[in-house]
Amino acid sequence: MPELPEVETTRRGIAPLITGRRVLRVVVRNPKLRWRVPARLARELPGQTVTDVTRRAKYLLLATSTDTVIIHLGMSGSLRVVPTSLAPELHEHVDIVFDNGYCLRLRDPRRFGAVLWTDKPSEHALLAGIGPEPLSAAFNAAYLFRVSRGRRRAIRDLLLDGHVVAGIGNIYANEALFDARLRPKRPAGRLNQDECGQLVRTIRATLTRALRAGGTTLRDFQNASGKPGYFQLKLKAYGRDGQPCPRCRITIRHIRLGQRSAFFCPNCQL
DNA sequence: CTCCGATCCTGATGGC
DNA sequence: TGCCATCAGGATCGGA
Numbered sequence: 146m147p148e149l150p151e152v153e154t155t156r157r158g159i160a161p162l163i164t165g166r167r168v169l170r171v172v173v174r175n176p177k178l179r180w181r182v183p184a185r186l187a188r189e190l191p192g193q194t195v196t197d198v199t200r201r202a203k204y205l206l207l208a209t210s211t212d213t214v215i216i217h218l219g220m221s222g223s224l225r226v227v228p229t230s231l232a233p234e235l236h237e238h239v240d241i242v243f244d245n246g247y248c249l250r251l252r253d254p255r256r257f258g259a260v261l262w263t264d265k266p267s268e269h270a271l272l273a274g275i276g277p278e279p280l281s282a283a284f285n286a287a288y289l290f291r292v293s294r295g296r297r298r299a300i301r302d303l304l305l306d307g308h309v310v311a312g313i314g315n316i317y318a319n320e321a322l323f324d325a326r327l328r329p330k331r332p333a334g335r336l337n338q339d340e341c342g343q344l345v346r347t348i349r350a351t352l353t354r355a356l357r358a359g360g361t362t363l364r365d366f367q368n369a370s371g372k373p374g375y376f377q378l379k380l381k382a383y384g385r386d387g388q389p390c391p392r393c394r395i396t397i398r399h400i401r402l403g404q405r406s407a408f409f410c411p412n413c414q415l
Numbered sequence: 416c417t418c419c420g421a422t423c424c425t426g427a428t429g430g431c
Numbered sequence: 432t433g434c435c436a437t438c439a440g441g442a443t444c445g446g447a
Contacts (some may be wrong), residue, residue: 146441179442203442217441219440220443222441253424255425255439256425256428258441295417298418302418307441307442315441363439365426404419406440
């Protein structure tokens with residue numbers, strides 16, 4: 146489940162390999178992803194040179210002088226730079242072929258990902274309105290306190306809302322709440338300023354540590370070199386139901402919150 | 416405005 | 432052994 150650390154790990158892996166490379170062609174073996182891969186992509190991109198590889202929330206943005214390719218890894222997506230001659234495997238749906246014999250290859254078994262084209266990224270519906278990056282100064286205690294006022298929804302769900310804060314998925318939301326000693330279902334509007342500050346700090350720390358470990362690999366995630374991340378070894382709450390809390394040894398509990406799992410220690414998270 | 420459920424998809428897993 | 436149901440979940444959409 147690529148969240149911010151996994152997408153950023155992917156960005157760092159592919160950026161040095163494709164920046165400055167000219168696109169020869171785009172091969173779309175299966176256009177049916179979360180949204181249909183636009184035909185315009187294969188028409189417009191050839192001949193253009195990748196000038197920049199950036200990330201916003203969980204979106205990877207490949208920029209040329211005039212266009213931007215938007216890539217989302219969904220739940221099961223991964224990107225690798227491989228020799229163009231290497232035969233694609235099942236679920237390897239899109240290649241962006243470069244002038245040096247290599248291509249950027251998207252694998253996405255569950256096809257929740259996306260490959261889109263835009264010439265005005267700042268106005269694109271998916272990118273406009275995204276909340277602040279959690280590792281930026283704009284995401285701070287005052288901001289979280291302000292946007293959570295009057296909200297009755299569970300704090301776990303507020304953290305998953307990309308319009309509130311970018312790039313956090315279920316794994317890191319649960320982990321940050323564990324470290325902040327806050328229950329996933331606490332109504333967001335009930336957090337005081339100190340708790341908001343604490344949560345901002347644990348979100349930052351969790352994402353930073355995950356980034357250092359190369360992300361979390363539960364099943365599908367692999368970085369641009371095909372290697373897994375290692376943060377799953379450090380998870381304290383997520384997926385650990387029935388096992389002892391690393392703080393107090395009480396058994397970690399699993400509940401269903403909305404449509405998703407939540408994990409917490411019933412003793413030390415309030 | 417806010418919130419929640421439904422939706423898209425495939426592969427792994429567990430029960431019978 | 433095989434079959435079927437369930438679950439994983441990012442982000443949008445529509446309706447309450």
